[in-house]
Amino acid sequence: MIKVLFICLGNICRSPMAETIFKHLVEQRGLEECFEVDSAGLIDYHEGEQADNRMRRHASMHGYHITHRSRPIELADFTHFDFIIGMDRHNIRALESMQPAGSCAQIMDMASFLRNHQADTVPDPYYGGDQGFEYVITLLEDACAALLDHLSDN
């Protein structure tokens, strides 16, 4: 079982979208028995909330249904999950500074998996408009497919 945790700041836009897209691809490939997939945030401000309405609306326009409720990352995640994947440099730096001794989790940058799009980050859409949410989905579909190829090859 490969355990994958997606991380963003609030866990209401990017990382629950990444979790949903990744799970969809895992199901399409019949790999449900091989993967555990979750998401979490660096802040607890939205704990217990559904994903942002705008993210859910754009997700449904692309055929996705986000069911995740926001939760903050906890230290136990660093020992439970094999791969912890941040959406931007701020996420990566925060994860690296939180990682406890003894954790073997690999912290990775989501943008590093992009194949068909050039971007060095999956940008925070929270304070922007519709285009930002569409762009997040475009990037995450690309990166999730490449990430799943990478993890299922190994």
Ligand code: 4NP
């Ligand atoms: P996310 O977006 O990190 O993609 O979930 C954000 C959600 C909430 C906030 C910032 C970014 N916030 O400041 O509350």
